[in-house]
Amino acid sequence: MTVKLSDAVFDPWQEIADHQQAAGIAGKYGATAVFVGTMRDFNQGDSVCGMYLEHYPGMTERQLQQIVEQAASQWQMLDTLLVHRVGQVEPNDTLVLVAVWSEHRGDAFDASRFIMENLKSRAPFWKRETLANGKQRWVETNSSGYKRQS
């Protein structure tokens, strides 16, 4: 199980490949569920050209660790990789990566969803967007995770 914060751009697919190779679970897993969150260039009807991801050093890592441990107590997971960006990010940068390896798909799907939803509601990160017009604003709440029906 690996939980880490990254203050630089990372390639989620390379992270997954590297982690999987080092994990020593070849032949053991039958399912890998992957979630990759990417920064959009728009939010709430405005163009966004950059974002600062603030966190609470120490508590953020502890919360992420607790979330992954909780998932491991509920589902049969062989391994987990969680990477989250901090600091200044740009559109199309990867913000978060969650990968779960398990014997069967149900555990991988459910555990990865649990980790993402709990990260969204519990992990101390805050987004400050820079809009195309140069204004900055704090994102006040996370969305439901679904595009609103128009």
Next chain:
Amino acid sequence: MSIKVLYFASLKDQVGRAGDELVVPAPLSVLELWQQANPDLPVPNALLAAINMNYASLDSLVSDGDEVAFFPPVTGG
């Protein structure tokens, strides 16, 4: 008792500083700590708090040496 207070994100902007080192009388709740640290500010809506990096309710009591953080709803991911 001595308490270290931290503020994050929009709350840090609102209070105009990243933290305080306070000496306060016991017993004191997290909410009372906010009020002592920021007597001229109303208690923010949806105020979240942590004691020693664990989530805490506003009526939790603080102890000597605690690190207490105040922050708005989280928006990671």
